[in-house]
Amino acid sequence: MMQGEKIRTGLIGYGLSGSVFHAPLIRAVPDLELLKVVTGRRRQVTEELPDVLPVEKAEELFDDPGIDLVVVTTPNRLHYVQAKKALEAGKHVVVEKPFTLRVDEAWELTRLAEAKGLFLSVFHNRRWDSGFLTLRRYIGEGRLGEVHTYRARFDRFRPEVRNRWKERDPEGGGTLYDLGSHLIDQALLLFGEPRTVWADVRNQRVGSTTPDWFHLVLQYENGRRVILDSGSMVLEPGPTWEVHGTRGSYIQTGMDSQEESLKRGLRPGDPGWGEEPAEHHAFLTESGEEGLRKERVRSLKGRYETFYRGVRDAIREGRPAPVTPVEATRVIRVIERAIQSSRTGQVLPY
Known part of the structure; x- marks a missing residue:
């Protein structure tokens, strides 16, 4: 072209x-x-x-x-x-x-x-969520040391099953394919392919015909655990990211602002686009010669564009493509393994 x-x-x-x-x-x-x-x-x-x-x-x-x-x-x-x-x-x-x-x-x-x-x-x-960009930066800079525990959540409070394909279609519906795709892609982008996959995937709500709750654990060769959770009946969500390494911890709450901004008619470049409110900025705790130091770190701007x-x-x-087909295929492989693991109760090789 x-x-x-x-x-x-x-x-x-x-x-x-x-x-x-x-x-x-x-x-x-x-x-x-x-x-x-x-x-x-x-x-x-x-x-x-x-x-x-x-x-x-x-x-x-x-x-x-x-x-x-x-x-x-x-x-x-x-x-x-x-x-x-x-x-x-x-x-x-x-x-x-x-x-x-x-x-x-x-x-x-x-x-x-x-x-x-x-x-x-x-x-x-969601590779370009504000919080994820910030977390990726601090991991890349070595501020957390070697990450041994990574926990990410995508919770909602939707107790009633809606009449839409994402919540009704047994072929490809449900939160594992929907929200799980985001959480898995972010984890793989940070840490690469795991050694094993274990999962518990359930239909939690009354009348649900598709999975609306899941708990995934990815294990890596170095012992790292990646824990990914999502529920549809969570009134008070826990931290969006809870990440611990040999030198520090990163804790953040709240969801990225860009989806709501788009719904309100805001567009990239508009005032406030991609910015997180101060209460959603993460806490970074580091261990040094003078002991522990805890600070609230300003989030990088999100940039879906x-x-x-x-x-x-x-x-x-x-x-290179912003997301390659090979990267996207790895996400589907984890989802397939998670479904099989949940059905059999086994820890499966990736």
């Missing part, structure tokens, strides 16, 4: 993911041009995106030579089929997380993209 040419983009799906995250973030990158949205919510698209054409079928993107990039934000069970059709049609592809439901599907898409010389990436946006800037640079200039 020539420098200066816009990357003409089509979006499949205009639910929460498509309307709140992808459409605004695509439009925040001047070199990306959102032209079409596949959705039954034509009026909503017309009102919110008056310069974008709503269409009924995904084939209207696949068959359009004027579309360079297809973004898939449909229910999880459709990711593999729609991404495959887009790649076969010669389109670059972004897939909302989770990449696919099975590892074999993920590898097939990866090989197909490679064979056709096309860009393929997965939207693991980095993903689509990376998409642009990868398609235009051949730079």
Whole structure:
């Protein structure tokens, strides 16, 4: 693609993911041009995106030579089929997380993209959460020493099962694929592949048909434990991150602000974008010659827009994808192992 040419983009799906995250973030990158949205919510698209054409079928993107990039934000069970059709049609592809439901599907898409010389990436946006960027910085600087215990939570209080596919669809619904994808991706980005996986995955709420509670433990060769938790009936959440190393500890509460900012109509670059309130800044405790020192550290700014800037640079200039298909496949491998571990009660090799 020539420098200066816009990357003409089509979006499949205009639910929460498509309307709140992808459409605004695509439009925040001047070199990306959102032209079409596949959705039954034509009026909503017309009102919110008056310069974008709503269409009924995904084939209207696949068959359009004027579309360079297809973004898939449909229910999880459709990711593999729609991404495959887009790649076969010669389109670059972004897939909302989770990449696919099975590892074999993920590898097939990866090989197909490679064979056709096309860009393929997965939207693991929470790599650019404010708190995670801050934590990654302090781990990278060695402020915590060798991390031996990493605990991350993604809790909610939603006691009633909602009538939506994420909470009703037994094929790909539930919080393990939804929220677990975020927690697992962050852990793998920090520490790489584990040695073993153990998990307890349950339907906790009355009437739930999909998992809404999970507890995962990833064990590493050096003895490190990564503990990932999520519940749907948590009134008072614990720390979002609780990380302990040989030299220090990092404790943070609260959720990243960017999702709520997008829902309120804020966009990257607006005043306050990506900033955390002071009460959500982490406590960093370090051990030194003078004893323990505890301080509250200012969070780095969150930057979800980095993903689509990376998409642009990868398609235009051949730079690495902001999230590679191999990285996204590792997440699915952990999810597969977690489901199997929960069913058998066994600790499984990764």
